[in-house]
Amino acid sequence: MTATVRGTVVRRAAVLPVLLAAVAALTACGSPVDEGPKLELSGAATTLQLRPSFYGATLADGTGHTLYQFDADRGGSPTCADACANAWRPYIATGEPTSTDGNKNSLDDAQIGTVTRADGRQQVSYAGHPLYYFSGDAAPGDPDRVDDIRGAGLVQYGGTWNAVSGSGAAVKPNGAVVAPS
CATH class of the missing domain: 1.20.5 (Single alpha-helices involved in coiled-coils or other helix-helix interfaces)
Structure with a gap:
């Protein structure tokens, strides 16, 4: 034995x-893999813009990274924490959030704000929805490829994740959602 x-x-x-x-x-x-934006973009201005994407015009930060809303967040309170926040990184404000969108008619500045997370940090919100990055997104760039908006329509952590339109509504995929590999 x-x-x-x-x-x-x-x-x-x-x-x-x-x-x-x-x-x-x-x-x-x-080549090195772009892991997406870090949890906090230190030193970066806290800005929002609309940019073209595979699913139409969607909300992005000032550098063009797609932002998402979580339908499990009720009443403007962020519920994604711990393991969820590793996959869906909160967009943490480093100052007063503003619009950098050149077309002032596409984003409503009155809808830009922040909500307080359980840890006390201020998370950027739009139309009352806390905003998140998806760690599986590629770097921003080609609006005709799904690579930079891979999180749209995914069901994870007890809810559905969607990109956000200029009106604050969920931008849902037109067809079947394929989870990133």
């Missing part, structure tokens, strides 16, 4: 270097 256990340990130990080499090879090839 002891020989079998040792044999198993030896086999596992022999596989470990192979696995480590495979991980190193995968890490070394390819």
